[in-house]
Amino acid sequence: MTIAVTGATGHLGRLVIDALIARGAAPGEIVAAVRDTAKATDLAARGVTVREADYDRPQTLAAAFAGVDRLLLISGNAVGQRIAQHTAVIGAAKAAGVGFLAYTSILRADSSPIGLAPEHLATEEAIKASGIPFALLRNGWYIENYTGALGAALEHGVLLGSAGQGRIAAATRADFAEAAAAVLLSGETGVYELAGDQPFTMAELAAEVARQTGVPVEYRDLPAADYQAALVTAGLPEAFAGLLADTDVKIRDGHLDDAGGTLSRLLGRPTTPPAEAVAAALKN
Incomplete structure (x- = not known):
């Protein structure tokens, strides 16, 4: 089974890869999908496959997701541009035959009045419309x-x-990353409201x-x-x-x-x- 993580050189992405390996995934089964491959040489040295995947260059995404079974889409940080970016990733994942897609959303995205929520909700709707089995990781605040x-x-x-x-x-980011790894490895679909x-x-x-x-x-x-x-x-x-x-x-x-406790249940321990x-x- 091949698991890909987008944004893998970011703070959260690196922690997800660490957590996947700690939970038993072989480095060779992990794809670090990154905008700048030069920033991922340390991941490559660990045996992780590094592929270019730039949200703003959709032509890079098909090759990045080739042969991928499960994909974690880590939300981009370009507020105002994320719907287009994420939609490109979702389309490429579907075209590549990805069988499971997890996405890092925001707590209670479907009802939250927080200004960051609409882009996350639009992404969730695009994922649902894609037909790819999915998990929505609705992360609370780091x-x-x-x-x-x-x-x-x-x-x-x-x-x-x-x-x-x-x-x-x-x-902590490490808590959210470990939860993402647990869901990627289990392949369990659903909506996860995650908080400390x-x-x-x-x-x-x-x-x-x-x-x-x-x-x-x-x-x-x-x-x-x-x-x-x-x-x-x-x-x-x-x-x-x-x-x-x-x-x-x-x-x-x-x-x-x-106060749902979903994050600690995924971790199998209390949150930090x-x-x-x-x-x-x-x-x-």
């Missing part, structure tokens, strides 16, 4: 969205946001950072417009900053909280505790 920026929080003594007391059922076992508020996250470092860090809740302005000042494009600020408002309203994720980030 805790790295926060722990990746702890340096600034420690420097200024503050975490900014507009999430209020909303709870975030985040999990220990939801937290932003104030609780700030308190945990302060506890572990001994540096006073507080959460400062801002109106969405002020938070967007702060993100723009930090260097983010205005449109993307607005999307993030709006997501925080939706977090306040509970749209990234979840937030405190452990913070500790890991502080070591880096």
Whole structure:
């Protein structure tokens, strides 16, 4: 059985390949489908097959998926372009005879008011229309969205946001990657709502950072417009900053909280505790 992973040189893609191998897949049975093969030399050195697969160059996709039995489509990061990109991948997968397609979507994509959800939902609908047996991996928030920026929080003594007391059922990329590997290896179709076992508020996250470092860090809740302005000042494009600020408002309203426990059931263990994720980030 051949399993292909798109976006395989990204943070999540590399972790999925690690998890597949850890769960018993032979490297030679894994295809790393990547935009730039020069960035995948380490994967090739491990025995993984590397093939070019550029979402924006559909002509690369047919060869990338040739002989592939199961495919993981990791959603692209070009917000506003992803429907066309993903549709090209789905069409190429169908033409190549791929027998199972998993996709990394967003938590409750069919009802979420988060601005990122519509592109994910459109992709899900395209997958269903393709007739390929599928699994929708509706990932919640990555805790790295926060722990990746702890340096600034420690420097200024503050975490900014507009999430209020909303709870975030985040999990680590490694947890989501391991779940994806489990589904790829099982081939079990379905819709998986995936989230961490220990939801937290932003104030609780700030308190945990302060506890572990001994540096006073507080959460400062801002109106969405002020938070967007702060993100723009930090260097983010205005449109993307607005999307993030709006997501925080939706977090306040509970749209990234979840108590289903599906992720931990797929893993066969509890999800990584937030405190452990913070500790890991502080070591880096």
